[in-house]
Amino acid sequence: MLARSLQMPATMHHQLHRHEDWDDEPTNPFEQLQTARILLAEDDPALRAMMAARLRQDGCEVAEAHTGDEALDLIATIESGEAPLADLDLVIIDVRMPGLSGLEVIRLLRSWNWSIPVLFVTAYPDPELAAEISELDARLLAKPFGLSRLSNAALEAIRRRMS
Numbered sequence: 001m002l003a004r005s006l007q008m009p010a011t012m013h014h015q016l017h018r019h020e021d022w023d024d025e026p027t028n029p030f031e032q033l034q035t036a037r038i039l040l041a042e043d044d045p046a047l048r049a050m051m052a053a054r055l056r057q058d059g060c061e062v063a064e065a066h067t068g069d070e071a072l073d074l075i076a077t078i079e080s081g082e083a084p085l086a087d088l089d090l091v092i093i094d095v096r097m098p099g100l101s102g103l104e105v106i107r108l109l110r111s112w113n114w115s116i117p118v119l120f121v122t123a124y125p126d127p128e129l130a131a132e133i134s135e136l137d138a139r140l141l142a143k144p145f146g147l148s149r150l151s152n153a154a155l156e157a158i159r160r161r162m163s
Contacts (some may be wrong), residue, residue, distance in 0.1 A: 033155055034059030037086070039078070041071035041093040041102065042121065047143075051092070054147040055154065068093075068100030075109065088116050089158055092150075093124035103138065106136050117157040121145075 012099045038060050042048035045066065052062045063083070065071035073092060077083040093102035100108075106118050118138035122129065125142040133140045139160075 033151065033158070036060045036089040036154070036158055037063075038092045038154065039063050039065065039074060039088055039093075040069060041068065041097065041105070043064040043067060043094055043097040050147070051150060054150060058151050058154075060154075066097075068097045068102055068105045069100075070099075072100060072105050072108070075105075077089075080158070085145075089161075090117050090119060090154055092119045092121065092154065096118050096124070103132065106138060110136055115161075117161045118155055119157050 002082065033055070036055075036059075038055055040048060040052055040062050041064075042051060043066050045068055048066065052064055055062050063074055063078070065074050071091070074083065075088070075091070078086075078088055091106070093105060095102045102120055106120075111114075115137075118136065119141055120133050120138055121141045121143055123143040125140060130140055139153060139157050141150065145153075
């Protein structure tokens with residue numbers, strides 16, 4: 001790889017190494033997130049790990065799930081007091097996942113009058129989806145997003161609950 005990068009033009013080399021475009025803001029901890037307890041449900045393991053690492057860096061406790069079914073099970077365990085997390089302040093959940101989708105999980109929870117803030121993430125945003133998410137009293141974060149945007153969206157969702 002090094003030999004090839006030394007031979008390619010500088011502009012091409014820059015295009016291959018654009019990871020700095022992913023997030024250009026400093027990683028200062030978000031004060032209000034330092035005690036937040038978050039369930040993160042994302043089926044892409046690399047993205048889930050990156051998101052969880054950022055939220056933990058912000059001071060959050062993070063429980064992870066890789067499917068909608070696992071998220072629902074984990075929420076039930078938390079609600080029953082059998083999980084390490086005492087309660088949840090926020091759920092961040094992918095719209096499309098194997099098994100139950102994020103939408104199906106939150107629809108079910110809302111039908112049980114469950115009011116925890118929800119932040120949906122999706123690579124396929126459209127006006128119809130945005131309307132459905134709004135009806136569920138949730139927020140939407142479109143992929144790809146910078147990790148600072150994730151922190152800001154999480155903070156905004158938690159603040160919205162407190163107001």
